[in-house]
Amino acid sequence: MVSVTxxxxxxxxxxxxxRMCNHAGRILSDRGCDVRTFIVSRMxxxxxxxxxxxxxxxxxxxxxxxxxxxxxxxxxxLVLATPLxxxxxxxxxxxxMDRLQPYWYDAALPHPRFCIGLLCGxxxxxxxxVTERILRSMCLTIGMRYLGSAKIPDTDSGDVDVGSAVSxxxxxxxxxxxx
Ligand SMILES: Cc1cc2nc3c(=O)[nH]c(=O)nc-3n(C[C@H](O)[C@H](O)[C@H](O)COP(=O)(O)O)c2cc1C
Numbered sequence: 001m002v003s004v005t006x007x008x009x010x011x012x013x014x015x016x017x018x019r020m021c022n023h024a025g026r027i028l029s030d031r032g033c034d035v036r037t038f039i040v041s042r043m044x045x046x047x048x049x050x051x052x053x054x055x056x057x058x059x060x061x062x063x064x065x066x067x068x069x070x071x072x073x074x075x076x077x078l079v080l081a082t083p084l085x086x087x088x089x090x091x092x093x094x095x096x097m098d099r100l101q102p103y104w105y106d107a108a109l110p111h112p113r114f115c116i117g118l119l120c121g122x123x124x125x126x127x128x129x130v131t132e133r134i135l136r137s138m139c140l141t142i143g144m145r146y147l148g149s150a151k152i153p154d155t156d157s158g159d160v161d162v163g164s165a166v167s168x169x170x171x172x173x174x175x176x177x178x179x
Pocket of ligand 1: 010011012014015016017018083084085086087088120121122123124125126127155156
C-alpha cells in the first residue's frame with residue numbers, strides 16, 4: 001500500500017492550510033493510500049541544534065518528531081503544508097523541516113521519494129516563489145523529487161475554496177507517481 005505523510009504547519013487548526021491537508025488526504029485515501037497527518041502546532045517539536053548528533057542517522061532529541069520519523073520511514077509521498085509567513089514557510093513547518101537533517105547525513109535512510117507542497121497566503125498576490133524554492137531545495141538536498149505545489153491566494157478575504165487547486169495537484173501526482 002502506498003503511504004503518505006502530511007505535515008501541517010499552520011497554527012490554526014481550522015484554517016485554510018488544514019483544509020488543504022484534509023482535502024488532499026481524502027483524495028489520497030480514496031485512491032487506497034494510507035495517510036497520516038501531523039499537525040505540528042499540537043506537537044512538541046524542538047529546534048535542530050546542529051549538534052551533529054544525527055551524523056549516524058538518528059536525531060538525539062527526544063520529542064514528538066519521533067512520530068514523524070516513524071511515519072516518514074515507511075512513506076512514499078511527503079506532503080508539506082504551510083501558510084506563507086513573510087513569504088516563507090511558517091516557523092512551525094520550518095522547525096520540523098530542519099529536523100530532517102538525519103536524511104542529509106544518511107541518504108540511505110528510508111524516506112519518501114516524492115514530495116509536494118500545499119501553500120496558502122492571505123494577500124491577493126502572495127509571493128509563493130520563495131517558499132516553493134525552499135521546499136524544492138530541501139527535497140533536492142535529501143533526495144526527494146518535488147512534484148509541485150497547490151497555491152491558494154487571498155485567504156484573508158474569507159470564503160476560500162480549496163478544492164480545485166488541491167485536486168489539480170493531485171491529478172499531477174497521479175501521473176507522476178502512478179497513484
Ligand atoms: C506572521 C504572518 C506573516 C504572514 N505573511 C504573509 C505573506 O507574506 N504573504 C501572504 O500572502 N500572507 C501572509 N500571511 C497571511 C497568512 O498566510 C494567511 O492568513 C493564511 O491563510 C494563514 O493560514 P491558515 O488559514 O492555515 O491559518 C501572514 C500571516 C502571519 C500570521
